[in-house]
Amino acid sequence: SSELTQDPAVSVALGQTVRITCQGDSLRNYYGNWYQQKPGQAPVLVIYSKKNRPSGIPDRFSGSSSGITASLTITGAQAEDEADYYCNSRDSSGNHWVFGGGTKLTVL
Amino acid sequence: QVQLVESGGGVVQPGMSLRLSCAASGFTFSTYVMHWVRQAPGKGLEWVAVIWDDGSNKYNADSVKGRFTISRDNSKNTLYLELNSLRVEDTAVYYCAKEARLGIDWYFDLWGRGTLVTVSS
Numbered sequence: 587s588s589e590l591t592q593d594p595a596v597s598v599a600l601g602q603t604v605r606i607t608c609q610g611d612s613l614r615n616y617y618g619n620w621y622q623q624k625p626g627q628a629p630v631l632v633i634y635s636k637k638n639r640p641s642g643i644p645d646r647f648s649g650s651s652s653g654i655t656a657s658l659t660i661t662g663a664q665a666e667d668e669a670d671y672y673c674n675s676r677d678s679s680g681n682h683w684v685f686g687g688g689t690k691l692t693v694l
Numbered sequence: 695q696v697q698l699v700e701s702g703g704g705v706v707q708p709g710m711s712l713r714l715s716c717a718a719s720g721f722t723f724s725t726y727v728m729h730w731v732r733q734a735p736g737k738g739l740e741w742v743a744v745i746w747d748d749g750s751n752k753y754n755a756d757s758v759k760g761r762f763t764i765s766r767d768n769s770k771n772t773l774y775l776e777l778n779s780l781r782v783e784d785t786a787v788y789y790c791a792k793e794a795r796l797g798i799d800w801y802f803d804l805w806g807r808g809t810l811v812t813v814s815s
Binding site for chain 1: 697731738739740741744753755769789796797798799800801802803804806807808
């Protein structure tokens with residue numbers, strides 16, 4: 587099965603913009619999805635199918651994709667955005683799903 | 695209220711078995727593909743298994759193949775995961791997740807709160 591690679595940790599100053607990336611061969615065929623997870627909580631979907639935001643997710647969250655790289659951008663990061671972020675997609679076989687290793691976002 | 699509620703976790707010894715349940719409510723359970731995802735303590739998310747809406751197809755991650763079995767009872771709006779031959783490395787919070795679809799893309803739009811399975815001697 588395919589793998590998705592994320593940077594383990596990223597930091598951003600309050601109010602600034604940060605991009606979190608995810609790389610993997612499966613992203614040639616499937617757009618990535620992004621989940622936010624805060625300590626002790628279940629993951630929450632923040633971006634699906636490359637760039638779509640579920641209802642209730644602030645518009646400072648946006649997604650994009652190019653080649654084998656999916657990106658999550660937070661424009662004007664807030665303290666409450668401090669969390670772990672995971673990308674995911676189906677793998678190349680289409681019968682398995684994969685997650686990236688996660689990126690811990692720190693808002694300074 | 696749209697929700698998923700897992701249950702059945704606990705502390706078991708290596709080699710033993712456990713059955714997890716996930717009760718769905720607030721949506722038409724029988725029309726959605728469902729998944730189990732787990733998270734070991736301090737680690738990332740790991741996809742475990744998927745079952746089609748009618749139960750016709752099931753797939754497992756290689757790490758649990760031959761040991762874990764996913765199933766569902768659409769009459770009871772409940773998803774199950776049978777865990778056999780448990781190993782210490784299976785210790786994790788187990789989440790059930792509902793799949794949604796947009797074109798050829800699939801994503802998890804609803805998660806339960808999870809149930810903790812601890813495998814220890």
